[in-house]
Amino acid sequence: MKKIKIRVPATVANLVCGFDILGMAINQPYDEMEFKLLETPDIIIKHTDNFGLPEKAEENVAGVVLLKIQEHLKLKNGFEVTIHKNIKPGSGLGSSAASAAGAAFGANTLLGNIFSQNQMIHFAMFGEELASGVRHADNIAPCLLGGITLVKSTDPIDIIPLNCPNLFVAAVHPQVEVKTSDARQILKKNILLKDAVQQWGNIAGLVAGIEKNDHALIGRSLNDVIIEPVRSILIPKFDEVKAKSLQLGALGGGISGSGPSIFMLTEKEETAEKIAEMMKSIYDEINIESFVYVSKINPAGIEIINED
Amino acid sequence: MKKIKIRVPATVANLVCGFDILGMAINQPYDEMEFKLLETPDIIIKHTDNFGLPEKAEENVAGVVLLKIQEHLKLKNGFEVTIHKNIKPGSGLGSSAASAAGAAFGANTLLGNIFSQNQMIHFAMFGEELASGVRHADNIAPCLLGGITLVKSTDPIDIIPLNCPNLFVAAVHPQVEVKTSDARQILKKNILLKDAVQQWGNIAGLVAGIEKNDHALIGRSLNDVIIEPVRSILIPKFDEVKAKSLQLGALGGGISGSGPSIFMLTEKEETAEKIAEMMKSIYDEINIESFVYVSKINPAGIEIINED
Numbered sequence: 001m002k003k004i005k006i007r008v009p010a011t012v013a014n015l016v017c018g019f020d021i022l023g024m025a026i027n028q029p030y031d032e033m034e035f036k037l038l039e040t041p042d043i044i045i046k047h048t049d050n051f052g053l054p055e056k057a058e059e060n061v062a063g064v065v066l067l068k069i070q071e072h073l074k075l076k077n078g079f080e081v082t083i084h085k086n087i088k089p090g091s092g093l094g095s096s097a098a099s100a101a102g103a104a105f106g107a108n109t110l111l112g113n114i115f116s117q118n119q120m121i122h123f124a125m126f127g128e129e130l131a132s133g134v135r136h137a138d139n140i141a142p143c144l145l146g147g148i149t150l151v152k153s154t155d156p157i158d159i160i161p162l163n164c165p166n167l168f169v170a171a172v173h174p175q176v177e178v179k180t181s182d183a184r185q186i187l188k189k190n191i192l193l194k195d196a197v198q199q200w201g202n203i204a205g206l207v208a209g210i211e212k213n214d215h216a217l218i219g220r221s222l223n224d225v226i227i228e229p230v231r232s233i234l235i236p237k238f239d240e241v242k243a244k245s246l247q248l249g250a251l252g253g254g255i256s257g258s259g260p261s262i263f264m265l266t267e268k269e270e271t272a273e274k275i276a277e278m279m280k281s282i283y284d285e286i287n288i289e290s291f292v293y294v295s296k297i298n299p300a301g302i303e304i305i306n307e308d
Numbered sequence: 309m310k311k312i313k314i315r316v317p318a319t320v321a322n323l324v325c326g327f328d329i330l331g332m333a334i335n336q337p338y339d340e341m342e343f344k345l346l347e348t349p350d351i352i353i354k355h356t357d358n359f360g361l362p363e364k365a366e367e368n369v370a371g372v373v374l375l376k377i378q379e380h381l382k383l384k385n386g387f388e389v390t391i392h393k394n395i396k397p398g399s400g401l402g403s404s405a406a407s408a409a410g411a412a413f414g415a416n417t418l419l420g421n422i423f424s425q426n427q428m429i430h431f432a433m434f435g436e437e438l439a440s441g442v443r444h445a446d447n448i449a450p451c452l453l454g455g456i457t458l459v460k461s462t463d464p465i466d467i468i469p470l471n472c473p474n475l476f477v478a479a480v481h482p483q484v485e486v487k488t489s490d491a492r493q494i495l496k497k498n499i500l501l502k503d504a505v506q507q508w509g510n511i512a513g514l515v516a517g518i519e520k521n522d523h524a525l526i527g528r529s530l531n532d533v534i535i536e537p538v539r540s541i542l543i544p545k546f547d548e549v550k551a552k553s554l555q556l557g558a559l560g561g562g563i564s565g566s567g568p569s570i571f572m573l574t575e576k577e578e579t580a581e582k583i584a585e586m587m588k589s590i591y592d593e594i595n596i597e598s599f600v601y602v603s604k605i606n607p608a609g610i611e612i613i614n615e616d
Contacts, residue, residue, distance in 0.1 A: 021509045152513045152529070160516050160525065189501055193534070196504040200511045201329045205460045207512045208468050211519035217468065221460070226501070 004109050004307040005034045008102040009146070009298040010087045011094030012169070012263050013138035016222040016254040017202040021151050023094075023142040026169045026263075027295035031098045032084040032305070033062070035106035042078040043067055049085040061096045061127040062103035068126045069107050079107060088291070091173040092257035097139030100127025105144060105302045118157045120144060125154065132180040139257065146301030148210055162210045164299045165218065168272040171256060171263040172241065172279035175289040178234045183258030186230055195225050215251055215267055222252025222265070235260045237282050244282070245275045269294065312417050312615040313342045316410040317454070317606040318395045319402030320479070320571050321446035324530040324562040325510040329459050331402075331450040334477045334571075335603035337394040339406045340613065341370070343414035346386040351375055357393040369404045369435040370411035376434045377415050387415060396599070399481040400565035405447030408435025413452060413610045426465040428452060433462065440488040447565065454609030456518055470518045472607045473526065476580040479564060479571040480549065480587035483597040486542045491566030494538055503533050523559055523575055530560025530573070543568045545590050552590070553583045577602065 008031045015022040038044070043057035043066050057063030066079050081103065087095040104120040104127075115123070121144065125135040137159065141149040147164035202221045209217030232238040232255060245253060245264040249271045253264030262279070266272040276292040283290035316339040323330040346352070351365035351374045365371030374387050389411065395403040412428040412435075423431070429452065433443040445467065449457040455472035510529045517525030540546040540563060553561060553572040557579045561572030570587070574580040584600040591598035 018508070018512065020505045021512055150509070150512050150516060152509045158513075158528070160513060162516060187501060190498045191501050191504055193495060193497055193499050196499055196507070196534075197328045199504070200326070200508045201458070201460045203508045204326065204329055204458050204511050204515045205466075205468060207515040208458060208470060208519060211516060220466070226504075 002037050002110070002308070003035065004106055005032060005305045006102060006106055007032055007303050007305050008098040009143060009301065011097055011139040011142045012171070013094065013257040014227070014255070015148070015206065016224045016228065016252065017199055017206055019224070019227045020136065020138060022148065022206070023138040023151070024148045025142040025146045025298035025301055026171065026293070027298045028293040029086040029093065031087050031102060033102040033106055034082040035110055036080040037110045038078040038080055040078050041070065041076055042080075043070065044078070044080040046080070046082045047085060048082060051085060051089050053085070053089065061099040061131050064130045065100050065103035065123050065127045066107055068123050069104070072123075073111075079110070081106065088173060090177060090179075092178065092255070092259045092261040093171065093173065094139035094143060094257065096128060096131035097124070097143050100124040100131070101140045101143040102302060103127060109304065109307070117144065118159070121157050121159065142301070144301050146299045147297065150207070162207065163213060164297055165210055165213055165215065167215070167251070167297055168266045168269050169263055169293075169295055169297060170245070170250070170266060170272040170275040170279065171261055171293045172276065172283070173261040173291045174236065174283045176236060176260050178259040180258045183231055183234060186234070187227065188230070191226055198225050218265065219251035222254065224254055228254050231255055231259060235262065236286065236288060238262060241279055241282055244278050248275050248278060250275055310345050310418070310616070311343065312414055313340060313613045314410060314414055315340055315611050315613050316406040317451060317609065318601075319405055319447040319450045320477070321402065321565040322535070322563070323456070323514065324536065324560065325507055325514060325532045327532070327535045328444065328446060330456065330514070331446040331459070332456045333450040333454045333606035333609055334479065334601070335606045336601040337401065339395050339410060340392040341410040341414055342390040343418055344388040345418045346388055348386050349378065349384060350386040350388075351378065352386070352388040354388070354390045355393060356390060359393060359397050361393070361397060369407040369439050372438045373408050373411035373431050373435045374415055376431050377412070380431070381419075387418070389414065396481060398485060398487075400486065400563070400567045400569040401479065401481065402447035402451060402565065404436060404439035405432070405451050408432040408439070409448045409451040410610060411435060417612065417615070425452065426467070429465050429467065442492075450609070452609050454607050455605065458515070470515065471521060472605055473518055473521055473523065475523070475559070475605055476574045476577050477571055477601070477603055477605060478553070478558070478574060478580040478583040478587065479569055479601045480584065480591070481569040481599045482544065482591045484544060484568050486567040488566045491539055491542060494542070495535065496538070499534055506533050526573065527559035530562065532562055536562050539563055539567060543570065544594065544596060546570060549587055549590055552586050556583050556586060558583055
């Protein structure tokens with residue numbers, strides 16, 4: 001195999017109460033990435049989108065992952081990667097994770113599936129490190145594996161794929177800038193034990209709800225008393241979007257990753273569509289451009305579109 | 309029905325990383341309680357054990373529960389309760405919860421099953437309040453329902469019964485006094501967010517492991533970075549008991565409730581027996597009397613032995 005084209009899903013990290021441990025893949029938006037195995041050791045990155053991302057390998061999220069793989073294998077081959085990015089950088093929908101996980105997956109496929117899942121995650125985390133300074137896997141794991149994943153630990157890598165409930169997702173990306181580093185710095189280093197106890201009750205409830213396919217339990221567990229009250233300040237109209245989503249029948253939801261995107265889970269597609277419409281109109285009213293997405297939870301992760 | 313005799317299981321609260329939210333019923337030890345419905349409004353409590361527990365209704369854990377039920381229903385009847393207590397008070401194995409949950413269950417049965425599960429938990433929590441000053445349900449819920457339970461919230465009461473893995477339990481109760489109130493006061497009110505994140509990764513892993521019946525995942529999730537490092541100081545030889553249990557093949561374990569009992573989960577009965585033997589010998593060596601118990605996770609909760 002010399003060429004491959006893959007579809008790489010967006011992801012929602014944290015899932016409200018699961019800060020730094022839970023993540024979920026969604027069907028919309030997604031990136032496409034085309035890979036060619038080269039006879040020369042070059043790492044060539046091309047972006048067909050207009051996001052102005054760096055194309056120099058060592059400055060590009062996909063590039064650094066491929067460089068690490070090349071270095072690890074002492075590979076004489078290189079890769080040419082063309083990235084059609086639809087997941088907007090800075091959206092909080094796992095744009096960098098898509099490039100990083102896509103690079104690991106694409107290289108692994110072209111090289112004959114030589115890596116384990118954990119090895120792919122290991123290499124992809126170098127991309128996240130370039131993007132945000134932190135080697136985390138909350139977006140990478142669901143992007144690669146699909147569904148909902150628990151990152152129990154990254155050192156050693158211990159990823160638990162959870163059950164994938166049959167739910168819809170409405171997401172809005174308001175065009176305001178929330179830097180991951182700012183969203184991290186704003187958090188308190190110390191928290192109250194009593195708040196932590198409430199949070200881990202919710203996390204336990206959320207995991208139980210996901211595993212039991214108990215939608216009501218998922219809904220009443222999507223409650224974050226630690227991170228959301230702090231971070232939501234950075235997102236205009238967050239409280240209104242959330243309150244109106246619940247009124248319209250959302251099971252629950254909150255900030256996607258470190259924001260500014262907001263996601264909501266619903267049982268029916270129709271409900272998700274109504275919520276997306278409402279989200280858009282809220283940002284239209286205050287003249288903030290926004291993009292909305294309605295889709296199902298993505299059960300499969302990265303998929304091969306074609307190869308030859 | 310005028311008379312009933314029930315068996316009430318011991319319980320292990322917290323389950324290492326699930327401080328204040330998880331609990332598990334075990335087959336050994338257990339209390340027996342006999343109830344008679346009286347025509348007079350008296351609440352008569354008799355203990356056949358020698359633990360010196362108060363028998364005045366308003367000072368007795370079972371008594372206060374029955375008083376609350378009587379008051380709530382404006383009941384003209386009273387109850388006579390004979391308690392054969394085997395779960396030692398102060399053991400950390402849910403002795404007060406057994407009396408409290410047993411009282412609620414016994415009264416409810418004699419009155420024709422008029423209460424919901426949540427109502428029984430509501431009344432039983434008055435017993436826990438008398439015993440420890442805190443209206444908690446971590447022991448009451450598994451005692452009543454059996455298996456492993458998640459107390460997502462006590463106000464409103466939101467209890468999630470989890471899957472009941474087919475595992476054995478070895479427990480040791482060294483005869484040292486650890487007051488629940490001391491065990492609570494020793495805890496820090498503030499914790500590091502990074503520790504909390506590790507803890508909720510473990511809780512999520514534990515709940516996923518329980519639901520998936522994944523014993524290895526249960527084992528590597530039984531890790532507490534917040535409570536155990538502080539509370540284990542109150543329990544002599546804790547570290548040695550834990551380390552040797554793991555060497556002998558325990559999946560994991562830790563402090564039962566607020567101690568001083570220590571429990572370990574195992575896949576095989578034989579392993580639990582070896583661990584119990586080792587536990588006993590460790591306390592024998594330092595001249596601390598201890599009691600050991602080997603049993604399965606109790607799947608049923610409180611059970612009726614006979615009625616007429």
